[in-house]
Amino acid sequence: xxxxxxxxxxxxxxxxxxxxxxxxxxxxxxxxxxxxxxxxxxxxxxxxxxxxxxxxxxxxxxxxxxxxxxxxxxxxxxxxxxxxxxxxxxxxxxxxxxxxxxxxxxxxxxxxxxxxxxxxxxxxxxxxxxxxxxxxxxxxxxxxxxxxxxxxxxxxxxxxxxxxxxxxxxxxxxxxxxxxxxxxxxxxxxxxxxxxxxxxxxxxxxxxxxxxxxxxxxxxxxxxxxxxxxxxxxxxxxxxxxxxxxxxxxxxxxxxxxxxxxxxxxxxxxxxxxxxxxxxxxxxxxxxxxxxxxxxxxxxxxxxxxxxxxxxxxxxxxxxxxxxxxxxxxxxxxxxxxxxxxxxxxxxx
Amino acid sequence: xxxxxxxxxxxxxxxxxxxxxxxxxxxxxxxxxxxxxxxxxxxxxxxxxxxxxxxxxxxxxxxxxxxxxxxxxxxxxxxxxxxxxxxxxxxxxxxxxxxxxxxxxxxxxxxxxxxxxxxxxxxxxxxxxxxxxxxxxxxxxxxxxxxxxxxxxxxxxxxxxxxxxxxxxxxxxxxxxxxxxxxxxxxxxxxxxxxxxxxxxxxxxxxxxxxxxxxxxxxxxxxxxxxxxxxxxxxxxxxxxxxxxxxxxxxxxxxxxxxxxxxxxxxxxxxxxxxxxxxxxxxxxxxxxxxxxxxxxxxxxxxxxxxxxxxxxxxxxxxxxxxxxxxxxxxxxxxxxxxxxxxxxxxxx
DNA sequence: GTGAAAGCGCTAACAC
DNA sequence: GTGTTAGCGCTTTCAC
Numbered sequence: 001x002x003x004x005x006x007x008x009x010x011x012x013x014x015x016x017x018x019x020x021x022x023x024x025x026x027x028x029x030x031x032x033x034x035x036x037x038x039x040x041x042x043x044x045x046x047x048x049x050x051x052x053x054x055x056x057x058x059x060x061x062x063x064x065x066x067x068x069x070x071x072x073x074x075x076x077x078x079x080x081x082x083x084x085x086x087x088x089x090x091x092x093x094x095x096x097x098x099x100x101x102x103x104x105x106x107x108x109x110x111x112x113x114x115x116x117x118x119x120x121x122x123x124x125x126x127x128x129x130x131x132x133x134x135x136x137x138x139x140x141x142x143x144x145x146x147x148x149x150x151x152x153x154x155x156x157x158x159x160x161x162x163x164x165x166x167x168x169x170x171x172x173x174x175x176x177x178x179x180x181x182x183x184x185x186x187x188x189x190x191x192x193x194x195x196x197x198x199x200x201x202x203x204x205x206x207x208x209x210x211x212x213x214x215x216x217x218x219x220x221x222x223x224x225x226x227x228x229x230x231x232x233x234x235x236x237x238x239x240x241x242x243x244x245x246x247x248x249x250x251x252x253x254x255x256x257x258x259x260x261x262x263x264x265x266x267x268x269x270x271x272x273x274x275x276x277x278x279x280x281x282x283x284x285x286x287x288x289x290x291x292x293x294x295x296x297x298x299x300x301x302x303x304x305x306x307x308x309x310x311x312x313x314x315x316x317x318x319x320x321x322x323x324x325x326x327x328x329x330x331x332x333x334x335x336x337x338x339x340x341x342x343x344x345x346x347x348x349x
Numbered sequence: 350x351x352x353x354x355x356x357x358x359x360x361x362x363x364x365x366x367x368x369x370x371x372x373x374x375x376x377x378x379x380x381x382x383x384x385x386x387x388x389x390x391x392x393x394x395x396x397x398x399x400x401x402x403x404x405x406x407x408x409x410x411x412x413x414x415x416x417x418x419x420x421x422x423x424x425x426x427x428x429x430x431x432x433x434x435x436x437x438x439x440x441x442x443x444x445x446x447x448x449x450x451x452x453x454x455x456x457x458x459x460x461x462x463x464x465x466x467x468x469x470x471x472x473x474x475x476x477x478x479x480x481x482x483x484x485x486x487x488x489x490x491x492x493x494x495x496x497x498x499x500x501x502x503x504x505x506x507x508x509x510x511x512x513x514x515x516x517x518x519x520x521x522x523x524x525x526x527x528x529x530x531x532x533x534x535x536x537x538x539x540x541x542x543x544x545x546x547x548x549x550x551x552x553x554x555x556x557x558x559x560x561x562x563x564x565x566x567x568x569x570x571x572x573x574x575x576x577x578x579x580x581x582x583x584x585x586x587x588x589x590x591x592x593x594x595x596x597x598x599x600x601x602x603x604x605x606x607x608x609x610x611x612x613x614x615x616x617x618x619x620x621x622x623x624x625x626x627x628x629x630x631x632x633x634x635x636x637x638x639x640x641x642x643x644x645x646x647x648x649x650x651x652x653x654x655x656x657x658x659x660x661x662x663x664x665x666x667x668x669x670x671x672x673x674x675x676x677x678x679x680x681x682x683x684x685x686x687x688x689x690x691x692x693x694x695x696x697x698x
Numbered sequence: 699g700t701g702a703a704a705g706c707g708c709t710a711a712c713a714c
Numbered sequence: 715g716t717g718t719t720a721g722c723g724c725t726t727t728c729a730c
Contacts, residue, residue, distance in 0.1 A: 018709080018710075018719095019715085022716090024708095031716075032715065049464075050708075052465065052466045057723065062402075067446070072428075074639075075427060078422050078424060078427030078430070079421075086448065095445070096444070097416070097434055116399070235643050294613060354724085366702095366724080366725090367702080368701080370725055374725075399723085400722085402724090405724095406705095406707065407706055407723080407724045
């Protein structure tokens with residue numbers, strides 16, 4: 001039950017604690033090769049593991065970063081959490097998981113608690129437009145990476161933002177439909193409340209323009225639901241949007257959805273109307289959640305490069321935390337990728 | 350940048366550190382009400398937050414528990430992680446997230462690392478039939494709750510197992526089909542490798558017997574894929590199983606799947622065969638992942654009471670960790686619940 | 699009712 | 715090249 005301490009190792013190896021400590025902290029060159037081997041063996045034999053609390057108390061550093069997500073129950077965030085944890089492991093970090101449940105107060109409390117836990121780097125996936133509630137903690141020295149949220153003018157100066165280029169993403173999606181020959185395109189989204197949503201709509205509009213289609217020929221279906229507010233709501237919105245769109249005189253042949261759940265709802269609405277997805281109507285999603293590939297038909301969608309994004313988040317955090325001092329913020333926009341599956345094809349006739 | 354310490358608080362309040370500490374640790378009754386108020390105000394004013402590392406070093410206790418899951422990218426585990434984190438928060442604990450990625454070695458290393466981080470309670474969602482690889486750490490005093498894995502005879506003595514009653518679950522699913530009037534039922538699963546799978550099959554067999562149907566009239570489709578090994582694999586297995594089953598002379602009218610992903614694959618296979626799910630063929634899943642309700646048609650399935658299970662896991666861990674000493678293991682089997690949606694109905698004709 | 703002081707296990711000057 | 719030592723911030727026993 002009693003753990004092995006550095007003193008016991010030192011004693012058993014016939015050296016001082018500093019020698020053991022030196023070995024532990026990558027200063028092996030300071031000692032004779034034979035000493036080194038002896039200490040290494042002793043550590044091995046005794047099964048010694050440094051006490052993190054003591055180490056942290058002494059150095060002020062933790063090997064833990066915080067992750068605040070709306071909910072890992074959501075596959076999108078679950079998938080990101082997984083990638084982030086793997087990236088963190090590579091760099092010798094652990095991840096403390098915090099679900100904000102979209103409660104701004106819970107989010108703020110978590111951030112403060114993480115700080116007082118000694119954690120100096122946090123990845124925040126916030127649903128909130130403003131980050132002023134975390135500004136005080138950042139002022140104290142917390143390094144924060146905002147994920148999936150484009151940088152804002154009034155963001156704290158030191159903030160790092162990592163996100164995909166949403167405009168490029170939906171431009172890819174829309175251009176794909178235009179290239180296939182579609183001429184009547186619709187964009188389905190709830191209210192364009194967040195910057196992400198606005199950007200995605202902008203990409204859609206850009207692509208139409210480039211394809212020589214005027215924007216006013218397209219249909220924007222405004223709903224009340226908020227971005228990723230709930231999977232069920234997104235899907236339901238898509239379904240109803242499809243019903244409405246397909247009952248018009250000149251129904252679209254291609255639909256760009258704000259996200260995959262919405263696209264899935266659209267697919268269902270298309271089927272409700274007695275039409276087939278992928279042949280009668282082409283549908284493109286966004287995010288490439290696990291489900292997209294498992295759906296029937298597999299969904300053409302825009303993939304967020306999760307692995308790269310997670311790695312970038314860890315790199316930023318590690319660099320900043322280890323440097324210590326205040327560092328200027330920046331914004332990283334990664335390029336999304338179009339994944340073509342079976343929900344899109346050339347229009348009929 | 351420099352944090353407020355207990356000394357500073359003591360000095361500012363004109364008391365000693367022990368008085369502040371006493372207040373912090375629920376021993377406020379030891380001091381005069383006025384002292385108490387004064388100290389409380391000072392803490393508030395200075396924004397003092399106790400340093401966790403120092404506290405942990407001193408007491409040997411952490412307010413963090415470990416969670417080891419195959420991958421939070423999987424919606425089933427993501428959903429559990431979310432519930433566990435919420436339950437932990439209620440009790441003042443944090444959750445450290447570890448994805449084993451189904452690598453036994455990574456799993457073992459994580460457990461050991463958690464131990465040396467000072468963590469004394471871990472929820473392990475292991476894919477491994479044997480837990481002997483964690484026995485040494487449990488010997489040292491780590492409290493372990495195994496989740497979604499029925500207890501085994503050779504498990505470490507102190508192990509707590511929390512799971513649903515899988516046999517009851519598939520019995521509910523199967524009885525539901527029998528009650529609807531189905532007479533030709535199939536059970537689709539990969540190899541019955543894990544205890545969970547065996548139990549689910551047992552429940553299926555029991556229900557048939559009770560309905561007066563002999564087991565040998567049913568079809569077991571053995572595949573190579575392992576339980577929850579991968580969503581894609583599970584779904585593919587279901588799809589191929591459906592193809593095979595439906596091309597027989599006396600195809601089943603009701604199919605019980607080993608899990609939801611498999612059920613989704615079956616639905617697709619049914620559609621491939623030109624039949625409709627919910628009318629021509631009834632399909633029941635298992636787990637009630639988010640997707641089950643969003644699919645088309647919404648899937649009838651067996652729900653695992655995640656919230657209760659997570660709460661139970663935290664309660665067990667908290668009790669044991671705070672008691673300190675060795676505690677006898679036990680096994681908790683919660684009752685699953687049948688969720689009837691549209692993928693099941695009475696058979697045709 | 700309050701304070702003084704020891705020490706948890708470790709790191710990093712600094713001395714030799 | 716190796717050892718000695720002073721704390722990191724906190725809790726807790728033991729005096730007063």
